[in-house]
Amino acid sequence: xxxxxxxxxxxxxxxxxxxxxxxxxxxxxxxxxxxxxxxxxxxxxxxxxxxxxxxxxxxxxxxxxxxxxxxxxxxxxxxxxxxxxxxxxxxxxxxxxxxxxxxxxxxxxxxxxxxxxxxxxxxxxxxxxxxxxxxxxxxxxxxxxxxxxxxxxxxxxxxxxxxxxxxxxxxxxxxxxxxxxxxxxxxxxxxxxxxxxxxxxxxxxxxxxxxxxxxxxxxxxxxxxxxxxxxxxx
Numbered sequence: 705x706x707x708x709x710x711x712x713x714x715x716x717x718x719x720x721x722x723x724x725x726x727x728x729x730x731x732x733x734x735x736x737x738x739x740x741x742x743x744x745x746x747x748x749x750x751x752x753x754x755x756x757x758x759x760x761x762x763x764x765x766x767x768x769x770x771x772x773x774x775x776x777x778x779x780x781x782x783x784x785x786x787x788x789x790x791x792x793x794x795x796x797x798x799x800x801x802x803x804x805x806x807x808x809x810x811x812x813x814x815x816x817x818x819x820x821x822x823x824x825x826x827x828x829x830x831x832x833x834x835x836x837x838x839x840x841x842x843x844x845x846x847x848x849x850x851x852x853x854x855x856x857x858x859x860x861x862x863x864x865x866x867x868x869x870x871x872x873x874x875x876x877x878x879x880x881x882x883x884x885x886x887x888x889x890x891x892x893x894x895x896x897x898x899x900x901x902x903x904x905x906x907x908x909x910x911x912x913x914x915x916x917x918x919x920x921x922x923x924x925x926x927x928x929x930x931x932x933x934x935x936x937x938x
Contacts, residue, residue, distance in 0.1 A: 709740035710740075715785055717817045717818070727827045741773070743771075748834060765887070766826060780933050785815060788815045789914060790913065790914040792872060792910050792911055792923055795841060796884075796904070804885055807845055807847055807851060809860075809929055812839045813840075816829075843929045845928060863923075870911050873910065874910055875910075876911065877908030877910050884905075884907035919934065921933050
């Protein structure tokens, strides 16, 4: 666990994983790995694309922890990492009872660097928190009015150096944040993981994961606002 956590923190190649780990075992061990990385900011849904689920032998997404140390402010300049990717998402901020309070534009910057191709499995993805690394939030909006605004324009557009590089439906991950949030909270309860005031739920990638290339980026969420950041040259 310590070696895996250290590789996550330093963006090093992940150590080889023991053979035969089940997803159930990985979920039981995941919180211990997360604690070695640092305090948790919330949880993330991953592998929400049904085609990728089938390739991994899954019938539903996976769940991971978010590291509080990974939160980056809007406008930040991020260091280039060749094994990272950008994911446009929607976040939900809940209260201590798990009730949604806020909806927030969100970006996740995942980092996965398996040592061997045969290590890529659902269980191992769970154990390394699905590549959780950094994330960035826009301006939160109250849950109900934010959902109403989302329905007005459900397209997320990502620009690099003012060139459109992706547009995706904001409802493409698990049919939108309402359904995604309900599924996540059910799974969190099943695993008996804690939910506190301000817990963040990242509800999965809308569109494709985008390679982590240098440039100036702007993610446009329509009525929900924008997030800007840059990736430094190599």
